[in-house]
Amino acid sequence: MLHRVTIHELVIAIVVVLILVLLLTITVLSYSFYKYRILYRRQAWVQTSEQKVMEAIVRGEDGASLDETFLMQLREPSFRNVFLGVLVASDRKFSGVARNEVNNLFKIYKMEDAAWQKLQQKKSYLIAGGILELAVMRVEDAIPDIISLLDHPKRQVYQEAQYAIVGFKGFDGLDFLNTLVVPLSDWQQLRLLRSVAKLPDAYEKWMKNWLISPNESVIIFTLRLIRKFQLLPFYNDVVNLLDHASVTVSVQAIRTLAALENVDTVYQLIAIFATQPHESQIEILRTLKKSRSPQSEPFLQEQLWYNPAISVKIAAAEALIALGQHSYLKNIAATEIVPLEIKQVIKHALQEKV
């Protein structure tokens, strides 16, 4: 039997729905207001913290005295975190005396304790944050604790520990590469490279081992180190890597040879060209373009005419342009019996509309 809805029940249902909508609206508005207040407060905290840093830098030693009011503000944990973040960011913006002033603020307001506490947290982003703060503020007492985190199961933590150790010890901190099995990303490699300012006496032995590492990214990182420090004694080791099974390694080896270029480099690159995979061939042609060696002219012309790959023809034509062969190429492009494909390649290289 069907139950008929009375007017009274309908009114109650509408009222209930309206109350629910009202409650939902109030909740959403309260939450938005709460978020806005957090955001507003955070913005104000950032400004206060930056003002403190700026004063310390501008006033020098006078600016480093303890400000009791500021110290009271720092009792609020969220504010401490914001201030710590501003100090870390400032350290990346300034060098010299200004950087020392930032470090001084870290010490006089005992921010070290807050950073140490993060190392004891369970969340990996907090531990990584603590490592970053201790490393940027050069708290050397933290080195043993950070070394123990190199084997942490979470990637974010062990990567931050790697950066920190290299930041503290420079090249010597790279010994984790001896046993590294996971790949180093390009970004990681760049961060590590930035932290290595000089090489110790025993660098050659270490780096020769890394060049034969089963971890491809370790080899690539070592090649980048060779380029950064222009390490000419590694020239032959780099030549040996041209035949590496990984195309990425051989491409990086070609780039490294270009950086270490000597009178034989162009001939060596031309000699191995035919046996290389496509990516490496293109890299060789780019290197020849940069080196602008007249000895490569006949080889480049040969590639332009006879290599079946269009991208190789284009790269060869571009290298010829870099060698100042504009009129040679324009003459070919203007000759009627030359195949259309070659004319198009030349026009493309000369950046003309076909």
Place this chain on the structure above:
Amino acid sequence: MLILIAEDDELILRTIEHKLLKEGYQIILTRNGKDAIEKIKELNVDLVVTDIMMPFASGIEILAAIRSFQKELPVIVLSSLGQEEVVADAFDLGAADFMVKPFSPNELVLRIKRLTNK
């Protein structure tokens, strides 16, 4: 002597401002490239310090704009690591000097003094 600083990082901007005020310079602050170009056209600026990465117009665009109407105005470019190619462009456009971040504000002041003969 009037110096225009174009920088979108508030802390760097305020720090340079205070350092230069202490040295007796007059300062104009701009937080984006478009503003910087307008102010340089309006005012008789003696030197410009500009960051490379800026909203609306980059430091290179500021430099190019300056060179279109002011051949001699000294410009110091602040760059970040890894911007070597841009720095080369800046020198081609006649930048007087450049500094890589992280940089020392004291050193910047010295370079400004050298360029303004102060």
